Each structure stands twice: as structure tokens, then as C-alpha cells.
Amino acid sequence: MEEKAKVYAISEKGLLQTKELYQYILDTSVFSRELQPLKELREVCAIHPRAWMSTAPDAGQFMAILLQLLNAKRTIEIGVFTGYSLLLTALNIPEDGKIVAIDVDRAAYEIGLPVIKKAGVEHKIDFIESEALQALDEIVQNPDAEGSFDFAFVDADKVNFWNYHERLMKLVKVGGVAIYDNTLWRGTVAMPEDAVRQKLKEGRKLTIEFNNLLAKDARVQICHASIGDGMTICRRIS
Numbered sequence: 001m002e003e004k005a006k007v008y009a010i011s012e013k014g015l016l017q018t019k020e021l022y023q024y025i026l027d028t029s030v031f032s033r034e035l036q037p038l039k040e041l042r043e044v045c046a047i048h049p050r051a052w053m054s055t056a057p058d059a060g061q062f063m064a065i066l067l068q069l070l071n072a073k074r075t076i077e078i079g080v081f082t083g084y085s086l087l088l089t090a091l092n093i094p095e096d097g098k099i100v101a102i103d104v105d106r107a108a109y110e111i112g113l114p115v116i117k118k119a120g121v122e123h124k125i126d127f128i129e130s131e132a133l134q135a136l137d138e139i140v141q142n143p144d145a146e147g148s149f150d151f152a153f154v155d156a157d158k159v160n161f162w163n164y165h166e167r168l169m170k171l172v173k174v175g176g177v178a179i180y181d182n183t184l185w186r187g188t189v190a191m192p193e194d195a196v197r198q199k200l201k202e203g204r205k206l207t208i209e210f211n212n213l214l215a216k217d218a219r220v221q222i223c224h225a226s227i228g229d230g231m232t233i234c235r236r237i238s
Contacts, residue, residue, distance in 0.1 A: 007120075030058050037119035038088055041112050045082045048111065055085040055155065055181065055229030063153065063179065066233070067092040069175060072150040075229050076100045078132045078140075078164055079156030079181075083112035089153070090121035100149075102128045102135045132156055136167040147173040155181040159204040162213055165234075169219055178220075183211055184230025 031039075034057060036120050045054045055063075063085065067075075072093055080086050099198055103109060103219055106129045128135045128187045139145050153163050161180060174215045182220035183189075188196045188204040189211065211232070214222055220234040 023092060025058060028237060030061055033061065035091060037091065037115055038084065039116040039120075041082065041087055044112060044115060045084060047050050048082065049106075050081075053081045053155075055088070057084075059089045059181070059228035059231055060085060060118075062227050062231070064088055064092045066179075067151060070150055071129070072147050073097045074099075075151040075153070076102070076149050076168070077152070078102050078136075078154045079110050079128070081105075081107050081155070082117055085153055085155065086125065087112065087116050087119060087121065089151075090116065090124045091119065093124065095124075097124055099125050100128065101125055101133045102130060126140055132169075133160060135164055136164065136171075140167055140170055147176075148168055149173065150176045152176075152178040153181070154178065158182070158203050158210065159184070161206070161210045165210075165214070165217075169236060174236050174238065176236050178234045180210070180214075180232045180234070180237070183207060183224065183228045183232040184226060186229060189230075206218065 018237050034042075038057070038060065042054070042057060045051050067089060074097065075089055077086055077089065077099060086101050087097065090097075095101070101109075106127070109127060113122070116125070137142065147170075152168050152172050154161065156164070156170075165178070165180070172178050182203075184205040185204050186200060188200050189196075189208050191204075193201065193204070211224070214220070214232060214234065218238050219236060221237050223233045225231045225233060
């Protein structure tokens with residue numbers, strides 16, 4: 001099962017020029033440091049038909065460092081799937097920290113839930129089964145929620161990324177961080193459209209539009225990192 005997890009990570013998540021180099025990073029710096037609950041959840045997810053949707057383990061390692069540097073205590077996650085990034089966040093915030101986790105698919109979340117319970121961090125998670133925009137709009141209406149989150153992670157439908165960003169700019173505090181996943185879209189953002197596989201074209205278009213909007217957003221300091229399938233880190237500055 002470990003090998004299956006590696007195959008998914010290499011074929012679907014890596015943007016480095018060779019599979020061998022990416023595997024070297026995983027074997028040397030990622031898998032050797034990966035906490036046991038995360039390894040268990042990754043192995044559970046590896047046999048799922050949509051395993052490619054899970055957060056890449058090297059991207060998770062990067063997120064863990066950011067969470068600790070921020071001393072994040074209250075976070076929000078849009079798009080949960082089986083919960084790898086959710087579990088990672090729960091393991092890297094304080095015992096009294098809280099995560100608002102939003103996803104329309106509770107069934108996928110429950111695949112990873114036994115591992116989350118075993119890790120002893122379920123009490124940190126407030127799972128909301130809902131369309132994300134609806135849930136975010138309800139949260140935004142609460143005046144106490146404004147600027148109350150230290151960290152946000154978005155790995156959901158690309159068509160609404162900018163809508164999520166607008167709401168997160170109200171919810172994430174100044175100095176807080178929002179991360180958007182898949183912002184290099186298998187590398188297709190830099191390809192001519194006619195060279196892109198048909199099933200990737202719509203996502204490519206939406207991702208390029210989102211990247212361009214973020215690049216012009218004066219509210220955030222950004223870093224576009226070639227980790228996993230591309231991650232854009234936005235630090236709110238105003």
C-alpha cells in the first residue's frame with residue numbers, strides 16, 4: 001500500500017523534472033519524518049479511486065512548518081476529502097485549537113475519521129457538511145468571526161476560488177495566511193491551450209484567471225510555490 005501511495009504522489013502531484021528527483025525528496029525528507037497517523041491516513045486514501053485529490057505529503061510537510069511558525073490556533077479548511085491536510089493541521093495546532101472544516105462529502109471524510117479519532121484530535125475539528133460558499137457566508141455574518149482565523153487552506157472546486165478568497169479576506173486576520181492548492185494545475189498553466197488534455201482545460205482556464213487576480217490583490221503578500229501541484233501562499237497584509 002505504501003508503494004501505491006508513492007505512485008500517486010509521483011504521477012499526479014510532482015512538478016519537478018524527474019520522477020527520480022521527486023522520489024528522492026519523498027524518501028529522504030518526507031516519508032522518514034511523516035507522523036504515523038498521517039502515514040496511516042495516506043495509506044487508507046491510496047486505494048480510493050480519487051486518491052489524487054489528497055494533499056501531497058511534501059505539501060503537507062510545508063504546511064506543518066507554516067502552522068507552527070504562525071502559532072496557529074484557529075483555522076479553516078475548504079475541501080476536506082479523506083482528511084490528510086485536516087489531520088495534519090489538527091496535529092500541529094494546540095490542544096485547545098479549532099478547525100472549521102467544510103466539505104459537501106461527509107462520506108469521504110468518514111473514510112479518514114477512524115485514523116483522526118485514533119490520533120486523539122477529533123475534538124479539534126468542527127466538520128460542516130455543506131456547499132462551501134453557503135457555509136462561509138453564514139460564518140461571515142457573525143461579527144465575531146471577522147479576523148478570527150490564523151490560517152486557511154483551500155483545496156476545493158476551482159470555479160469558486162476567488163469567491164472563497166474574498167470571504168477569507170474577511171475571516172483571516174491581518175498577518176494570517178491562506179493557502180490555495182493546485183495553482184499550477186499539473187503544469188498546464190504554462191502550456192499552450194492546444195497542448196493540454198481536454199479534461200484539464202477548464203481547470204487550467206480557471207486556475208490562470210485565479211492566479212492573475214491574486215497577483216494583483218494588494219491585500220496579500222504572495223508566494224507561488226512549486227510544491228505538490230502548486231500552492232499559493234497568501235499572507236494578509238491589509
